[in-house]
Structure formats: structure tokens, C-alpha cells
Amino acid sequence: MENTSTNWFLACATTDVPENSGVCVQYGNEQIAIFNFARRNEWFATQNLCPHKQQMALSRGMLGSAGAASEPKVACPFHKKTFSLRTGECLSGDECAIKTYPIKVENEQVFIGV
Amino acid sequence: MSTNPLHPTVIVVGNGMVGYKFCEKLVAKSTAFNIIVFGEEPRRAYDRVHLSEYFAGKTADDLSMSTTQWYTDNHINLYLDDPIVEIDTTNQQVHSQKGHVLSYDYVVLATGSSAFVPDIPGIEKKGVFVYRTIEDLEKMKAYAQHAKCGAVMGGGLLGLEAAKALLDLGIATTHVVEFAPRLMPRQIDEAGSAILQAKLSELGLQIHLNKTTNSILGNDAVEGLQFNNNTVLPIDMLVISAGIRPRDELAKLAGLQVGTRGGIVVNEKLQTSNPNIFAIGECALANSTIYGLVAPGYEMAEVVAANLCGANKVFAGFDMSTKLKLIGVDVASFGDAFADQAHTRTIVFEDTHKGIYKRLNVSADGKYLLGGILIGDAEAYNMLLQTVNNQLVLPPNPEELILGSRGAATSNGSGVMSLPNDALICSCEAVTKETICNAVTEQQITTIDGMKKCTKAGTGCGGCVPLVKDLITGTMKANGQYVKNVVCEHFNYARQELFDLIKYHKLTTYNEVLDNYGSGDGCEVCKPVVASLLASLWNDLILKQPAIQDSNDRFLANIQKGGTYSVVPRIPGGEITPDKLIVIGQVAKKYHLYTKITGGQRIDLFGAHLNDLPAIWEQLIEAGFESGHAYGKSLRTVKSCVGSTWCRFGLHDSVSFAIEVEDRYKGLRSPHKLKGGVSGCIRECAEAQSKDFGIIATEKGWNLYICGNGGSKPQHAQLLASDIDSATCIKYLDRFLMFYIKTADPLTRTATWLNKMEGGMAYLKNVIINDSLGIAAELEAAMENHVNTYECEWKAAVNNPEMRKQFQHFVNAPAQKDPTVVFEPMRNQIKAQAW
Ligand code: SRM
Numbered sequence: 001m002e003n004t005s006t007n008w009f010l011a012c013a014t015t016d017v018p019e020n021s022g023v024c025v026q027y028g029n030e031q032i033a034i035f036n037f038a039r040r041n042e043w044f045a046t047q048n049l050c051p052h053k054q055q056m057a058l059s060r061g062m063l064g065s066a067g068a069a070s071e072p073k074v075a076c077p078f079h080k081k082t083f084s085l086r087t088g089e090c091l092s093g094d095e096c097a098i099k100t101y102p103i104k105v106e107n108e109q110v111f112i113g114v
Numbered sequence: 115m116s117t118n119p120l121h122p123t124v125i126v127v128g129n130g131m132v133g134y135k136f137c138e139k140l141v142a143k144s145t146a147f148n149i150i151v152f153g154e155e156p157r158r159a160y161d162r163v164h165l166s167e168y169f170a171g172k173t174a175d176d177l178s179m180s181t182t183q184w185y186t187d188n189h190i191n192l193y194l195d196d197p198i199v200e201i202d203t204t205n206q207q208v209h210s211q212k213g214h215v216l217s218y219d220y221v222v223l224a225t226g227s228s229a230f231v232p233d234i235p236g237i238e239k240k241g242v243f244v245y246r247t248i249e250d251l252e253k254m255k256a257y258a259q260h261a262k263c264g265a266v267m268g269g270g271l272l273g274l275e276a277a278k279a280l281l282d283l284g285i286a287t288t289h290v291v292e293f294a295p296r297l298m299p300r301q302i303d304e305a306g307s308a309i310l311q312a313k314l315s316e317l318g319l320q321i322h323l324n325k326t327t328n329s330i331l332g333n334d335a336v337e338g339l340q341f342n343n344n345t346v347l348p349i350d351m352l353v354i355s356a357g358i359r360p361r362d363e364l365a366k367l368a369g370l371q372v373g374t375r376g377g378i379v380v381n382e383k384l385q386t387s388n389p390n391i392f393a394i395g396e397c398a399l400a401n402s403t404i405y406g407l408v409a410p411g412y413e414m415a416e417v418v419a420a421n422l423c424g425a426n427k428v429f430a431g432f433d434m435s436t437k438l439k440l441i442g443v444d445v446a447s448f449g450d451a452f453a454d455q456a457h458t459r460t461i462v463f464e465d466t467h468k469g470i471y472k473r474l475n476v477s478a479d480g481k482y483l484l485g486g487i488l489i490g491d492a493e494a495y496n497m498l499l500q501t502v503n504n505q506l507v508l509p510p511n512p513e514e515l516i517l518g519s520r521g522a523a524t525s526n527g528s529g530v531m532s533l534p535n536d537a538l539i540c541s542c543e544a545v546t547k548e549t550i551c552n553a554v555t556e557q558q559i560t561t562i563d564g565m566k567k568c569t570k571a572g573t574g575c576g577g578c579v580p581l582v583k584d585l586i587t588g589t590m591k592a593n594g595q596y597v598k599n600v601v602c603e604h605f606n607y608a609r610q611e612l613f614d615l616i617k618y619h620k621l622t623t624y625n626e627v628l629d630n631y632g633s634g635d636g637c638e639v640c641k642p643v644v645a646s647l648l649a650s651l652w653n654d655l656i657l658k659q660p661a662i663q664d665s666n667d668r669f670l671a672n673i674q675k676g677g678t679y680s681v682v683p684r685i686p687g688g689e690i691t692p693d694k695l696i697v698i699g700q701v702a703k704k705y706h707l708y709t710k711i712t713g714g715q716r717i718d719l720f721g722a723h724l725n726d727l728p729a730i731w732e733q734l735i736e737a738g739f740e741s742g743h744a745y746g747k748s749l750r751t752v753k754s755c756v757g758s759t760w761c762r763f764g765l766h767d768s769v770s771f772a773i774e775v776e777d778r779y780k781g782l783r784s785p786h787k788l789k790g791g792v793s794g795c796i797r798e799c800a801e802a803q804s805k806d807f808g809i810i811a812t813e814k815g816w817n818l819y820i821c822g823n824g825g826s827k828p829q830h831a832q833l834l835a836s837d838i839d840s841a842t843c844i845k846y847l848d849r850f851l852m853f854y855i856k857t858a859d860p861l862t863r864t865a866t867w868l869n870k871m872e873g874g875m876a877y878l879k880n881v882i883i884n885d886s887l888g889i890a891a892e893l894e895a896a897m898e899n900h901v902n903t904y905e906c907e908w909k910a911a912v913n914n915p916e917m918r919k920q921f922q923h924f925v926n927a928p929a930q931k932d933p934t935v936v937f938e939p940m941r942n943q944i945k946a947q948a949w
Pocket residue numbers: 672673674680681682710711712713714715716717718744750751787789804805822823824825826827863
């Protein structure tokens with residue numbers, strides 16, 4: 001992400017991801033969550049692992065926004081800890097941040113920067 | 115832990131409520147002390163005031179006032195299970211039982227008190243207990259298992275609490291034996307005691323007044339009480355609650371002055387006869403009084419901590435007003451409760467039918483409130499106490515303070531706002547009205563939790579919480595903020611308002627609702643609320659809008675530790691054929707599922723991979739099963755007992771009726787889950803009275819009970835109608851359930867909904883049976899619509915390839931299950947890996 005040029009990995013087709021929700025993709029041994037935030041017309045990608053109890057669950061979480069600035073976020077299905085989809089920061093205070101990935105859509109295909 | 119030789123050393127003897135509070139106050143004020151604490155009990159200080167909640171399921175940890183980490187973080191040396199046995203005032207050293215000898219600059223005695231045990235022959239027998247520590251409760255709990263009939267000696271505040279504990283422990287017959295001619299002689303007057311006594315007798319307590327116990331009978335264990343009039347009360351368990359005895363033995367040994375009837379004598383700075391030794395809490399005799407409550411103890415802790423840091427505070431006595439809920443009966447006494455001198459006027463309200471007694475003592479000129487007593491209904495307590503403490507001038511008709519002005523004017527909100535700024539709202543933590551209002555105005559604190567964190571108000575005995583709430587609301591209103599129970603930041607509406615808006619405008623999708631009535635992009639709070647409303651109103655398939663469903667609803671299964679799911683097919687009324695049982699077994703075997711009979715008379719299969727859910731359900735549906743909605747805020751189960759088809763006591767066929775009812779309401783989305791039960795006779799084997807609705811057969815028909823709850827706050831259902839036929843029962847249920855769905859706040863069970871309802875059961879009965887709101891037909895029609903449009907969501911899901919596609923873990927590797935899922939073996943089955 002930082003100084004190396006981004007390596008784009010073809011994750012899935014746009015139609016594979018239901019509107020306003022997420023799916024999980026396998027990338028090597030990693031699990032990456034992809035979110036189609038249709039209401040905002042934005043796509044996001046984060047790690048699938050919820051740091052709270054180490055559960056592979058964020059792709060099954062619920063999307064939303066927080067605060068006056070409408071920070072996009074996902075809520076883990078287990079205990080509803082929420083994380084910013086832009087920065088990965090935990091918005092419920094205590095837990096650590098999650099990793100986010102660059103994401104782009106071209107020709108109805110979704111690519112993740114890895 | 116190291117000590118700093120430059121700092122004075124304070125040794126705190128006793129790690130009870132007040133000893134702990136002292137440490138908390140001292141470290142908050144200064145870090146320039148070495149603090150060492152010795153406690154005799156094996157655990158850290160805990161909330162003794164709420165000790166009885168231990169029987170209601172709270173653990174020692176829940177009651178604990180802090181953590182080990184807290185002591186470490188604040189550099190406090192804590193020795194537990196190690197009482198101080200000697201204070202050597204000449205060498206300024208303390209000696210502990212385990213042999214520690216430590217030098218001090220100051221000692222703070224916070225040794226509390228113990229139960230006073232009168233010297234009655236036989237008092238040493240097995241089965242005689244006191245009620246003071248967690249250990250006492252553990253012993254009582256163990257013994258109560260084989261006890262059938264218990265007694266409490268002492269009808270004071272603690273005695274009645276102990277009686278409640280005996281009832282909670284399942285002791286069928288519980289007696290209270292009081293020496294005085296009335297209950298709670300120290301707090302309430304005769305008329306109040308009579309009402310309290312009547313109320314408690316109604317609840318199953320047997321009360322004996324004017325009884326002196328001469329001896330405790332029995333061989334090895336207690337078998338009875340012998341009174342002075344030679345009567346005998348047979349019992350097999352006894353709790354002594356005859357008062358408290360200050361723990362002054364250590365002080366006495368050290369040569370400190372103690373009172374003739376016990377207690378360590380202190381001056382207004384809480385210094386004992388040795389100026390370097392202080393005594394605080396229930397062991398201290400200040401103003402010739404033992405203050406047996408926690409708030410004055412906290413104030414003493416404050417005085418000593420402040421003075422050690424250079425302040426010059428004094429302890430000037432303390433208000434002993436109290437409010438308690440004794441076995442579900444409110445009891446409060448405040449200010450000068452007995453004031454019966456010639457120059458006071460009293461206003462008394464008495465309702466022996468409902469068991470309410472209220473007394474106000476007013477100054478002769480009618481201007482000021484001096485004190486009073488409230489039994490049965492103590493809602494006005496906080497405000498009345500404030501009126502006394504702040505010498506507020508009374509309104510022209512002071513009786514309105516206890517009768518309530520029917521309708522207008524003196525709502526709580528306006529009342530609290532009229533208090534002076536320095537009115538003490540939380541006496542445990544000494545928080546004033548001004549501090550609370552400032553927190554609202556300047557720091558935008560608008561919740562109780564926030565207020566607890568910010569000001570500590572409400573963290574002690576909790577008695578002021580209602581007042582704090584009123585102050586928050588009052589301040590917000592005064593600041594021009596609109597106060598409403600809104601769904602979340604995205605919707606400025608309460609659930610019921612949204613319900614009406616969606617219905618009236620016929621909105622069918624979340625986005626429509628958000629676009630028209632909300633802001634932002636929604637969140638995990640409002641999405642499920644709107645989803646539930648849409649489902650209740652239009653009964654459309656949940657999976658048509660998966661993204662707004664709570665995770666469990668989205669995948670039509672409950673998520674488990676590790677990320678697998680549970681499968682719960684509906685087994686209406688708990689009745690199942692052998693063939694269907696075999697299919698469940700086959701499915702469980704094929705997909706390696708952990709199998710368990712649930713508490714709801716059905717079978718739960720755990721550990722299903724997301725990918726396997728559609729195939730599992732396909733097979734179950736094939737065999738005639740339907741979704742059990744174990745994942746939804748919707749109808750769960752209608753439990754049944756076997757009823758008249760087999761049972762020799764059965765009056766009607768409870769199984770058939772349970773199945774009929776379960777089939778009618780299955781899939782009904784509601785603010786929270788719904789459970790029902792049908793019993794074939796009053797023996798009540800289906801536990802119907804613990805359900806949201808319960809039906810019990812009578813000779814003439816059915817009795818219908820509503821708004822019961824199990825769970826963490828159990829509550830019995832209340833009778834709505836008796837001896838009704840099946841059709842009427844269904845009609846009332848239709849109305850009740852739809853009215854609940856229409857008006858309850860999100861995630862509110864029927865019991866809580868009723869508890870918050872103005873007018874309570876009488877009002878609800880009127881709506882359901884007498885159609886007082888004129889909406890019965892509408893409610894029935896809404897239910898009819900639900901019944902006619904019901905579809906099994908799993909059946910719809912497995913038959914639709916698009917929907918099935920959602921049940922994949924990896925979108926780019928559909929056949930691959932989540933490789934991180936790990937199971938561990940247990941008793942020939944599996945369990946999820948611990949987290
Ligand atoms: C499986 C079962 C325990 C068992 O092994 O027996 C169970 C399991 C769960 N219960 Fe329960 N409850 C089960 C019977 C009960 C009962 C007993 C009953 O229904 O007779 C009660 C008390 C009665 C009542 O609800 O009034 C009960 C009171 C609760 C509560 C507390 C509700 C309350 O109002 O206080 C919760 C929490 C909640 O719903 O918010 C809960 C929540 C849960 C959850 C959903 C917790 C969760 O979110 O994961 C558990 C999910 C299990 C799963 O994945 O399937 N469960 N739960 C029982 C399933 C019954 C069924 O066939 O559907």
C-alpha cells in the first residue's frame with residue numbers, strides 16, 4: 001500500500017456482493033471482507049477477523065454510518081463492536097483497529113489492493 | 115509493593131464498603147501516602163447493600179466494588195483474609211493474624227459491625243445463621259436445600275430482607291418473629307407497620323409480634339422456637355437479625371475509648387481517643403450514634419481523607435432517611451418521621467385495600483415539610499426528601515405531594531428543577547444538583563451511564579437514579595433540547611411513531627423509510643428495528659432485504675462461537691413423531707452437529723457451517739419441518755403439558771390447543787421474542803405463567819395470563835380473563851399481541867412493556883377486553899393478515915437459488931467452508947473452541 005505499487009487482486013464480480021452488505025473472499029491464507037455500500041455508492045475492504053474475540057465474521061456484519069460526518073462503519077455480528085470502514089479504527093472504544101485494503105471496481109469486477 | 119519512606123503510611127483496618135471508599139477518596143486526592151489495607155474477609159470489598167442479589171444470581175465478582183488491578187494501579191498494598199489482631203500504639207505498629215508487623219503514621223479503623231446475636235439457650239445449634247457476608251449466604255444456601263420452614267428473628271429492616279432471602283431460597287413457610295409490637299419499629303409508625311404487615315402476610319410471610327424467644331429447641335439442629343408464653347413454633351432454619359454490634363474489639367484492646375453499648379468513640383473529625391487513629395463506618399460511635407447505613411459511612415470516609423490531605427472538615431451527623439423495596443413493597447421514611455409534637459400537623463393517606471400508607475409531617479405554620487413515611491408506594495420519596503432537606507416552601511395544598519395532582523402541574527420534571535443548586539442529590543457520592551445539571555449543559559451528558567462515569571452520581575446505593583434521570587430530562591428541556599426516546603442517531607422518532615409512519619405511508623423498504631424519515635446511512639440499531647416493523651406490518655419475507663436484518667435473521671440461524679450456526683426446527687407444542695425424530699437424528703449425524711434438547715421443548719442442532727445450512731434445511735423441510743424462528747425476534751415456542759389425552763388430572767387437551775396457538779402465531783415478528791405455554795390444569799406443568807402468554811385449563815374453559823417473563827428478571831404473568839372458551843382466548847391473544855407489536859419499544863419483552871405502561875394491567879385489560887381505544891377490529895384484522903400470509907422463510911430460501919447463494923463463506927470459493935472453524939470433542943459430540 002505505502003510505497004510499493006499496488007498489486008490488484010481480482011476478488012469477485014460486483015453482482016456477487018449484495019447491496020449494502022458484505023461477503024468474504026479467500027486470498028491465500030487470508031480472509032478479506034468486501035462491502036458494497038450501495039447507499040453511498042462506495043466499496044470497502046477490510047480484514048474479515050474481528051479483533052474482539054478473534055472471530056471470522058466482519059463480512060457478515062451490518063453496515064452503517066456514525067456521527068455528524070457520517071463515518072462509514074461495520075458492526076460485528078457477535079457483539080456489535082463497530083469499526084470505521086475508512087480507517088479501520090474501532091469506534092466502540094476499546095478494541096484494536098482492523099486492517100483496511102484499497103479497493104476498486106472496473107468493468108463490474110472488484111479488485112483488492114494487496 | 116514498595117513503600118516510599120518520605121510519605122506517611124496509612125493503614126486501613128477493614129476492607130468493607132467504607133474502608134474501600136476511603137481508599138478511593140484518598141487516592142483521588144493525593145498520591146503522597148503509602149496505603150496498606152488489611153481485610154478479614156477472603157475477598158475484596160463488595161457491595162453489602164445489595165448482598166441479597168447474590169441469591170438472585172449475582173456473583174461475588176458482580177458485587178465486587180473494584181478489581182485487583184485497581185489496587186495495583188493505585189499502589190495500595192492489600193492483605194486479604196488476614197485480620198489485624200493488635201494495634202501497638204506505643205510503637206505505632208499493627209500486628210496481623212498471619213504475622214505481619216507494620217509501622218504506621220495513621221490507622222483508619224473501618225471494621226464495620228457484625229450481627230448481634232442474643233444469648234438465648236440453643237443459639238449454637240445447626241441451622242442458625244446470621245446475614246452479613248457472602249460466606250453467610252453460601253452457608254444458608256447449602257442448608258436451605260433440606261429446610262422447609264424457616265424463621266427470621268427480628269422484624270427490622272435487615273430482618274425483612276433476610277425473610278425475603280428465605281423465600282428466594284425456596285423455603286415454603288417463612289416466619290418473622292419480632293419482639294416489639296410492630297415491624298420496623300425504628301423507621302415507621304404504627305399505622306404504617308400495620309399496612310406493611312398486611313402486605314407482607316399477603317405475600318406469604320407469617321408475622322409474629324410481641325414475641326420473646328426463650329430458647330431454641332432441637333437436638334443437634336434447630337427444630338423450633340420456644341416463646342415466653344410457652345408456645346412453640348416448629349422450624350428447621352433460623353436467621354438471627356436482631357440488630358448490629360459494632361466491631362470495636364480491636365479498639366478496646368488498644369485502649370481506645372469505646373461506648374458503653376459498643377462502638378468506637380470519635381470526635382467530629384472522626385478521631386478516636388488516640389489522635390492518629392480514626393474510625394469510620396459502622397464501627398464508629400459519632401454523635402453518640404452508630405450510623406447503620408452506607409451513605410453516612412461514605413461521608414465519614416470523605417472527612418478523614420480530606421483532613422489527611424490538609425482540609426478541615428467535620429462530620430456533622432447525617433440524615434438517616436431510607437427507601438427500600440422489601441419483598442416488593444416500597445417502604446420509606448425520611449426526615450423527622452415520627453414528629454408528633456403538638457406544633458406539627460400531619461397529613462395521612464391510607465388505602466388498606468391497595469396497601470398504601472403515606473404520612474407527611476408539616477410544620478405548624480404549614481410552610482415546611484419535616485418528614486414522613488411512605489408504604490406501598492414510595493415514588494414521591496426522592497422529591498419529598500429534597501423538600502425536607504432544602505427547606506422548600508410547601509405549595510398551598512401539601513396533600514397533593516402524596517395524592518398526586520390528578521392530571522396537571524407538578525410533574526416530577528418541574529419539581530426537581532425547583533430544587534436549589536446545592537441540593538444534595540446523591541448522598542453516597544455527595545453530588546449536588548448543580549454538578550449534574552452542569553454535566554448536562556457543559557458536557558452534553560444525557561444518559562445515566564454517562565452521568566455515573568462523569569459525576570459518580572448513582573453509583574452508590576442507586577436510590578437517586580430516578581431523580582438524576584429527572585434532572586437530566588429537566589435540564590435538557592430547560593436548554594431547549596427536545597427529549598424523546600428516539601430509535602438512534604439516524605431516526606428522530608420513537609419506534610411507535612415509525613410504526614405509524616411506515617403503515618400510513620405504506621413504505622416497504624428500509625431505504626424508503628430512511629430517505630423519508632431518517633438521515634445518514636443507518637446503523638446496526640435502526641436497521642433491525644425497521645426490519646422488524648416492516649415484517650410485523652407486511653409480513654414479507656425476511657430474506658428479501660437481507661442487509662437490514664440482524665445477523666441471525668440474515669442467515670436465518672443463530673450465530674455461535676467460532677462462526678457456525680444453530681438449527682432449530684419448529685416442534686409445535688413439543689409434540690413430535692418418531693419418524694421426525696429419526697430425521698433429526700439423521701441430519702445431525704450427516705452434518706456432525708451437536709444435538710441438545712432445549713429448554714423450550716424442542717431440539718437444537720449446533721455447529722452447522724454457513725455453507726451447509728440450505729442443505730440441512732432442505733432435508734428437514736422434506737420431512738415436514740418448518741423454521742423454528744429461534745433466531746428471530748418473533749414467536750419461539752408454545753410449551754405444552756400432556757393434558758387430558760393422557761394425564762389423569764387434565765381438564766382439556768392442552769397439546770392440541772398449544773399446537774393451534776403456535777401455528778397461528780409462528781413467524782410473527784415482534785419487538786422482542788415471544789413465548790407461550792398451555793397447561794391442562796392448575797398444576798401448571800407447562801410453566802405457562804412464566805411466559806409472554808400462558809393459558810391454563812379450568813373446569814369451565816381457559817384462564818389467560820399475559821406478560822410473564824423468565825430470563826434474568828423473572829416475573830409471573832397476570833390474569834387477563836378467566837373461564838373463557840378457545841375462540842375468545844384466541845381473539846384476546848390476537849388483540850394483545852398486535853397491540854404489543856404496535857406500541858412496545860424495541861427489544862422490550864411484554865413484561866417490561868406492561869411495567870412501563872401507564873395504568874398498568876387495568877388499562878391493558880380495558881384495551882383488550884372492552885376495546886376502550888376502539889382498535890380491536892383493526893388489531894384482529896392485522897393478525898388475520900399475518901396468519902394468511904405466513905410462509906416458512908427457510909422453505910422460501912432453499913427453493914430460491916439467489917437466496918441460497920448468500921449461504922457461502924467465500925464468495926470466490928463457494929464450495930470451501932471456513933477453514934478457521936475448529937471443534938473440540940466432548941462426551942461423544944463436539945463443542946465450539948473456547949474464545
Ligand atoms: C437453546 C436454548 C438453551 C437450551 O439449550 O435449552 C437457548 C439458547 C439461547 N438463548 Fe435462551 N435459550 C433457550 C431457552 C430459554 C428459556 C426457557 C424457555 O423458553 O422456556 C428462557 C427463559 C424464558 C424467557 O425467555 O422468558 C430463555 C431466556 C433467554 C434470554 C433472556 C430473555 C429475557 O427476557 O430476559 C435471552 C437473551 C435475549 O433474548 O435477549 C436468551 C438468548 C438465547 C440465545 C439466543 C443467546 C444468543 O444470542 O446466542 C441462545 C442461542 C442458542 C442458539 O444458538 O440456538 N435466552 N432462553 C433454549 C432454546 C429454546 C428453544 O427451543 O427455542
